[in-house]
Amino acid sequence: MTTPSTADLPRVIDTVASWQRDGAPVQVHPGDLGWYQRFGAEALAGALREWARDGETVAVGFLDESELIRMAIAPEAGGDEGIAHHVADDFVEALGELLPPGRAIVEARFGTALQQVLTDRGWGADDPWTPLHRDLAQPVPPSTLRIEVVGPGLVQERVRVEVAAFPGSSFSVDRWRQMADGHAYRHAACLLGYDEQGVAVAATTVWSAGRDRPGVIEPLGVHGGHRGRGHGRAMTLAAAGQMRRMGCSSARVATPSSNTAAVATYQAAGFVTPGEVTDFCRP
Ligand SMILES: CC(C)(COP(=O)(O)OP(=O)(O)OC[C@H]1O[C@@H](n2cnc3c(N)ncnc32)[C@H](O)[C@@H]1OP(=O)(O)O)[C@@H](O)C(=O)NCCC(=O)NCCS
Numbered sequence: 001m002t003t004p005s006t007a008d009l010p011r012v013i014d015t016v017a018s019w020q021r022d023g024a025p026v027q028v029h030p031g032d033l034g035w036y037q038r039f040g041a042e043a044l045a046g047a048l049r050e051w052a053r054d055g056e057t058v059a060v061g062f063l064d065e066s067e068l069i070r071m072a073i074a075p076e077a078g079g080d081e082g083i084a085h086h087v088a089d090d091f092v093e094a095l096g097e098l099l100p101p102g103r104a105i106v107e108a109r110f111g112t113a114l115q116q117v118l119t120d121r122g123w124g125a126d127d128p129w130t131p132l133h134r135d136l137a138q139p140v141p142p143s144t145l146r147i148e149v150v151g152p153g154l155v156q157e158r159v160r161v162e163v164a165a166f167p168g169s170s171f172s173v174d175r176w177r178q179m180a181d182g183h184a185y186r187h188a189a190c191l192l193g194y195d196e197q198g199v200a201v202a203a204t205t206v207w208s209a210g211r212d213r214p215g216v217i218e219p220l221g222v223h224g225g226h227r228g229r230g231h232g233r234a235m236t237l238a239a240a241g242q243m244r245r246m247g248c249s250s251a252r253v254a255t256p257s258s259n260t261a262a263v264a265t266y267q268a269a270g271f272v273t274p275g276e277v278t279d280f281c282r283p
Helices: 006-018 030-039 041-046 081-092 112-120 152-165 173-180 231-245 260-268
Strands: 048-053 056-065 068-073 105-107 124-135 146-149 188-194 200-207 215-222 250-256 277-281
Touching: 006 030, 006 041, 006 056, 030 041, 030 056, 030 173, 030 200, 030 215, 041 048, 048 081, 056 081, 068 081, 081 112, 112 277, 124 260, 146 231, 152 173, 152 188, 152 200, 152 215, 188 231, 200 231, 215 231, 231 250, 231 260, 250 260
Parallel strands: 068 105, 215 250
Antiparallel strands: 048 056, 056 068, 105 277, 124 250, 124 277, 146 188, 188 200, 200 215
16 A cells, blocks of 8 residues: 655546446545645545555555545456455555544445445445446536626636635635645636525536546535525526536536435436445444
């Protein structure tokens, strides 16, 4: 297991992009890494771990929060028990310093071998999440909001709506710039949605993993003072439409099942779910 340097980030992000597949469970996406890059390239590199076999990266771990490691695994390595044991051993030993005593969660939505190894070692089910997706083969209905793609002149507005949608958010203009400087953001866009009064009421960032691969919404929010008027659905449709223009095969998102408003909003915008998933919780 190794920790990449900032110079490795484009390679790691491109590798994770190449693993995105329609029909396979949602796993760590370049968009997750790109959104984290708002904390800077050093922080993102420090949050990543790589596992390689014969010089080829086969798994990437992403410390999204202090107690959570999110996994991405190469499609051809999903059933490989050797890799799964190696990764699980590292969780117990080398990752001791990363997942301190107490609560520790591993998100391993793809990779039957790792899932089995964690289950055999007594890791249990954590709170349920709802993954959702919308196929983008057909055109997406237009949004009822006026949509602007965020360029330098709209960054402050983008940040303002984010903070109004996610109380406690630490997003800022500087953080937006760090995110926009990142490798993943080359295939991303921030959108703002304006209501009929011309007020910016909703915002999102959408991320492509390259042509004909699933894209991801991370994040999407409606200003706390403007909810319940269809803006969430409208912003989600705008996000899906933007991803279609960017060449994504489908739009994906995952939200804690307890966020019933978000699940209902994505479903109202034509997203469907294959069912809930749970992360693994250390015994
Ligand atoms: C989730 C969120 C975007 C919804 O925005 P919104 O503008 O209130 O949503 P809409 O008015 O478009 O409602 C869309 C659907 O969700 C339903 N809905 C909205 N809020 C709901 C709630 N609190 N409980 C249950 N259903 C709810 C609506 O009834 C509607 O469903 P319908 O079309 O079947 O009637 C907004 O609550 C938000 O920004 N939350 C904080 C950020 C967040 O959690 N983002 C999502 C995860 S990244």
